[in-house]
Amino acid sequence: MQLGTGRAKITVPRDAVVDVEGLRTGWKDVRYKVRLHSRLGGPMIRISGAMEFGRLTIRHARR
Template sequence: MSHAMGHVPDRERDRAVELVQQAYADGRLGPAELEQRLELALTAASSHELEPVVADLPDEVVRIAATGGRITRTGDWHVPRRLRIESEYGRVRLDLSQAHIPYTRIDIELWLAYGGATITLPPGASANADGVRIGWGKMTCKAAGRQYPGKLHVQITGELPYGRLTIRTARR
């Protein structure tokens, strides 16, 4: 009988662990339940066994939408694990450098018809925007593409048919 961990894809296990830790951070689970679920997540031999660990935990997408006008988030704001931003004409400015981010990885979806976006990362963070489709616009990414252990990694997807996307890292 082998306890091979090979049956569950790493990213599924990682996601389960992340959701459990998040639920604990949000006050949805107590310390004992956190420990129990983490144990289950780490020892699950199949995706099937992993399922009940996170079945009741939300992995919700927080949506911010605007037609015109700016969407700005700056200073000390709570960044959700998954953020979806929809804007028709406005500019989007997300400054994560002083934000409260309880994860090592977040997903940001940008759906901007004509607007552009600027995303400022905290020092040491990395970003991957390969999943963004740019039409006539232009993308500039001055951040590291590879995640450093324990540092924030931002996965950016979506579409900017006409807008520009700028990703930069805050100066220390």
């Protein structure tokens, strides 16, 4: 992901595990709350890249 300014929103499956360790942020942090009750065997989603002044919001699908 390359994000200079603006915002990006990503919706992932309910049982997904999201790894944002490879994402470098400049000005703002990533908004992501880890699900407490995720099932094993769900997809692993890795987000890497660089953000300067933008904001990334990640949320799990409700259904």
